[in-house]
Every structure is written in C-alpha cells, then in structure tokens.
Amino acid sequence: MRRRPSWPRKLSDVIVKVLAALSALFGLVFLAWILYVVLRHGASALSWKFLTTLPSPPGVGGGGLANAIIGTAAMTLLACVMGVPVGLMAGVYLAEFGRGNRFATLVRFLVNVMMGIPSIIVGLFVYTIMVRPVGHFSGWAGAVSLALLIMPVVARTTEDMLTLVPNSLRESALALGVPHWRSTVQIMFRAAKAGLLTGVLLAVARVSGETAPLLFTALDSPYWPHSLNGPTGNLTVTIFNYAMSPYPNWQQAAWGASFLITAGVLALTIVSRALAREKK
Amino acid sequence: MEVTTAGRSRGAAIAEVVAFPGRMMRRRSHTRAQALAETTFHGTALTCAVLVLVSMTAIFVELVRNSRLSLAKFGWGFLTSAAWNPVTSDFGAASSIFGTLVSTAIALLIAVPLSLAIALFLVEMAHPRIARPVGSAIELLAAIPSIIYGMWGLFVLAPYMADHVQPLLQKFFGKLPLFAGPPMGIGMLSAGLVLALMVLPFITAVVRDIFALVPSVMKEAGYGMGATTWEVTRKVTLRHGMRGVLGGVFLGLGRAIGETMAVTFVIGNDHRIAASLFASGNTISSTLANEFTEASQPLYLSALVELGLILFVITFLIQIAAQLWLKHISHRLGTDK
Numbered sequence: 001m002r003r004r005p006s007w008p009r010k011l012s013d014v015i016v017k018v019l020a021a022l023s024a025l026f027g028l029v030f031l032a033w034i035l036y037v038v039l040r041h042g043a044s045a046l047s048w049k050f051l052t053t054l055p056s057p058p059g060v061g062g063g064g065l066a067n068a069i070i071g072t073a074a075m076t077l078l079a080c081v082m083g084v085p086v087g088l089m090a091g092v093y094l095a096e097f098g099r100g101n102r103f104a105t106l107v108r109f110l111v112n113v114m115m116g117i118p119s120i121i122v123g124l125f126v127y128t129i130m131v132r133p134v135g136h137f138s139g140w141a142g143a144v145s146l147a148l149l150i151m152p153v154v155a156r157t158t159e160d161m162l163t164l165v166p167n168s169l170r171e172s173a174l175a176l177g178v179p180h181w182r183s184t185v186q187i188m189f190r191a192a193k194a195g196l197l198t199g200v201l202l203a204v205a206r207v208s209g210e211t212a213p214l215l216f217t218a219l220d221s222p223y224w225p226h227s228l229n230g231p232t233g234n235l236t237v238t239i240f241n242y243a244m245s246p247y248p249n250w251q252q253a254a255w256g257a258s259f260l261i262t263a264g265v266l267a268l269t270i271v272s273r274a275l276a277r278e279k280k
Numbered sequence: 281m282e283v284t285t286a287g288r289s290r291g292a293a294i295a296e297v298v299a300f301p302g303r304m305m306r307r308r309s310h311t312r313a314q315a316l317a318e319t320t321f322h323g324t325a326l327t328c329a330v331l332v333l334v335s336m337t338a339i340f341v342e343l344v345r346n347s348r349l350s351l352a353k354f355g356w357g358f359l360t361s362a363a364w365n366p367v368t369s370d371f372g373a374a375s376s377i378f379g380t381l382v383s384t385a386i387a388l389l390i391a392v393p394l395s396l397a398i399a400l401f402l403v404e405m406a407h408p409r410i411a412r413p414v415g416s417a418i419e420l421l422a423a424i425p426s427i428i429y430g431m432w433g434l435f436v437l438a439p440y441m442a443d444h445v446q447p448l449l450q451k452f453f454g455k456l457p458l459f460a461g462p463p464m465g466i467g468m469l470s471a472g473l474v475l476a477l478m479v480l481p482f483i484t485a486v487v488r489d490i491f492a493l494v495p496s497v498m499k500e501a502g503y504g505m506g507a508t509t510w511e512v513t514r515k516v517t518l519r520h521g522m523r524g525v526l527g528g529v530f531l532g533l534g535r536a537i538g539e540t541m542a543v544t545f546v547i548g549n550d551h552r553i554a555a556s557l558f559a560s561g562n563t564i565s566s567t568l569a570n571e572f573t574e575a576s577q578p579l580y581l582s583a584l585v586e587l588g589l590i591l592f593v594i595t596f597l598i599q600i601a602a603q604l605w606l607k608h609i610s611h612r613l614g615t616d617k
Binding site for chain 1 (some may be wrong): 286288314317318320321322324325326327328329330331332333335336338339342343345346393394397398400401402405406414416417418419421423424425426427428429430431432434435436480481507508509510511514531534535537538539540541544545565568569573574585588592593595596598599600602
C-alpha cells in the first residue's frame, strides 16, 4: 500500500491556521480602530466647560452637554430603581419557587425572548402607553423603557446565579427552620452576591448606551432637566441629532458625548467582568 | 463553634441561627407574622414573574391596537406594497422588509465564517495565554453601544468604503448589478458590514462554547491517528458542533434584524428597493428611528407602528426558534445551559 503524500494535508492545515489567526486579528483591528477613533475625536472635544455648560446653538463655539449628562444619569438611575428589583424578584421566583413548574418554564422562556426583543420596539411600546395618552414626551417614559430592558437581563442572571448556589446550603437553612424568604435573602443572596452584582452592572452597562428606546420617549432637550415630566436631554439621542446635523461644532460635541458614553459603558463592563472572574 | 469556621459569607447567616437558637424560639412565637412574611415574599416574587408575562403580552397588544388604522386600510397588502408616501397617505412595508433582510443577510454572510474561524482559533489553536485576552477583546465588541458603531460607520467607515473598497469592488466586479451605481460609502453594503461587526461577538461566544464542549477524547482520538489540526476540526469538532453553530447563527440573526442606530447612520434611509449593494435603502428599525417623531397624521403613525409590529413578530419567532434549538442541542450534548 502506498502512502499518500502528506504535504497537501499539512499545507491545508497551515492555510486554515493562518486564516483563523487572521480572522481573530481582523476582529481585534476593528475593535482598536473604533476605540482609537472615539478616543481621538472625543478627547479633543472634552473640556471642563463641555461637562458643565448647556449646549450652544449651531455655529457658535463652546457650549457643553451638562444637561444631557445629568439626563442620562437620572434616567439610568431611575431605570435601575424600577428594573433591578423587579428583575431580581422574577429571578428569585424562577430559581427558588418555580423549579419544574409550568408557569416558571413559560416565564423563563419569555425572559430569554424578551432579552432579544429589539430595544426600539420597547421604545415604541412605552410611547404608546406613556407618551401618546398624555400628549408629550417625558423623562419618566425614557426611564421606564430602560427599566424594561434591564428587567429580563437581571432576571436571567439572578436565576443563573441562584441556581449555582449549592442545594445543600438551601437545605441546611430550611432544616434549621429558617423560613424560605429569610434563607433566600440572607443566605442565597449572600452566597451569590458577586454574581448578582455582575448581572446588575452588565444590565446597566447595556442600557446606558441605548439610544433607540429613548428616541420616542425622552426625546431630547437643550435645557436643564428641572423635572422628568417633559422631554429630557440625554447623551445618546444628542449624539444622533448632532451627528446628523451639518454643523461642525455639533458634530464635535457628538464625538465628545460618544467618548463619555463609550468610556462609561466599557468601564462598567470591565468592572463587572473582573467581579465575575474573582468569583471563580 | 465549627460552624463559624465555614466560609464567612455563606456560613454567617447559618452560624447566627445556630449560635442563637433563642431567636428561633422567639420567632416561633410569631408564626403568624412569619407566615405573612413568607406569603408576601413569595407573592412579590410571583408578581414580578407575572410582570414579565404581562409586559410581553402588553407589547404585542399595544402594537396591534395602535396599528389598527393601518391594518384596516392596507390589510395584508401592506407587506407587499413598496409605496411609502406620507403626502398621499399610501404606505407599504416592502422596502423596509427588503432592506432588513438584505442588510441582515450581508451581515451573516460576513460574520458567520469569521466567527467560526475566530472560535476555532480561540479553542483549538491559540495558547490559553493568547486565547484569553483575545477572547475578552472580541467580547468587548459586544459592549460598544450601537450608536458608537453608527458614529464610526458614518464618519470613518463610509468615507473609507467610498474611497477605497467600493472602487476596488467595481474594478473587479463592476459588470454585476450588485456593484453598480456611484460609490457613496453609505448604503446596504456598509450597513451590512457594521452589522456584521456587531453580531460577530455574539456568534463567536456561542460557537466557542459549543466547540469547547466537544469531548477531548474524540479530538485526541483524531490526533492519535495522525490527523492534522484542520482535519480534527473539520471531521470531529465541526461535525459534532454543527447544530450548536446554527443556534449561534439564530441568535446573531435576531440581533442583526432589530439593530437600529448603527444601521440608521449608514444605510442612507431611502424607501426603495435597489439591486445594487451600493445604493441606499432602509430597514424597519431605521424607518422607525427616522420618521416616528415626525409622523403627524394618525394613519402615518399607525403605519409606522405596524412596521414595529412586523419587526416584533419576526424577532419573536426567531428568538423562539433559537431558544428551542439551543435547548434541543444542550440536551443532546448532555449539558444544561
């Protein structure tokens, strides 16, 4: 029996290896490219004034986005206050009360589906229930749509993290006569603390860069946000409006806002990753 | 005292209960309060779970309710009509649906092979010391907000495409209608490319997990017989993990189809169906993002909401298919994921 020559096999092996390495490099190059562009354009737009003053009209230099920074922070915070507890308790239900029951299976399924629903649809939904009936845009509506995006993410990670807690811990608590709710709050939550925090941080990171759900809810405003009862300035919609405008100073401001958003989101993501790794 | 030596975080609460049984006694005298607390806690958890169900249902109901004008006027014809004229109040979803499908198809055509190659690199080839940071960096692509992709796509990628990539494509494939028309940078091709970058990390993550699940005994058997890395990959890993790859593709599809901001920046926002990939177009989500706040008449608004309803139904079906498929796979691979 003659041996087939081995060089074609070795050659194809080398080719595939090179292609795979190049693909990974391709991904890295684009990541670096995007970050570099945001850093370069964004850093030049940043200044103390940019962070502390109101936007200036097109063509007039200077001006900042203080109102948008406050608006984004306020709506994100409010969204957390609404979305995190609901998500957390839904996760608790799935992990602690609903094991193996049909309703929980349905909810678990819907949580996964909800995580994949485009954020613009959530914005549209909140528009129909909170903006259209009252006739004006509001920061509250923006916060609610962000909360709806936070909820499934937190529910999912909470369930995952609570499921990871060893059952023996649950059983020993119950055997000692600790009521279920206390064992959940004081034992399960403590054991899964790092994981739960990671989930919340990831959810916040995700929504703080969201634009689409705010377009129809919070809209945008160039004024100080005195209350969330009217259109509320926020960084992401500002980026959209300014980038699409023909004025160079507005485009410059859009880059500044992009830098702030990117830095914030990446910082949150990296911190939560580090937390998750520490847990392991 | 051995209880207190257990891990502080998890043991502390038990330790407290064990160390102070008196508290338990006291508690027992308040059984009614206890029962109430238990019921409240359980009830709250249940309510929150129900809230998930309610919001999903409410989204569907509200979208249908708010698009009833358009549903009544255009019926099923809405799906196939390419008209979009706010002045004469004639609306159809065909161009938006077309753009959504084409941009998503381009994105997947680019992202799926790349993700496969990257996953192979991370799992089979790279030393863990390299694979870990590279894997994290690829995952970081998923963390960058959509609007940042939009900014980059509009101000950096689109001019680059117009100056370098598109003329090159025209030089070689200029005869094809796919690459006809002036190279403007913005358009279907750029939108697909940006989308590809955005779904890449999601598909890579799923594929990487699936590849890592292939039992090493099977791979080692291949290597033991003298197979090269590529041969083991092709004949063992890929064959074993093919179904999982499909699940990852589903997830990427779901992402790409509803992506809004990045696409809105680079697609050109034009209601038309063109054969050329260089031509501008629109997607369901970009139409919504662009026109929703300007829609003044009820029918216009209603037509836009109906577009949203179509997108909702499509993504809902894709998500369900992806979930069922992934569940099926993990069941087969013997892991519960």
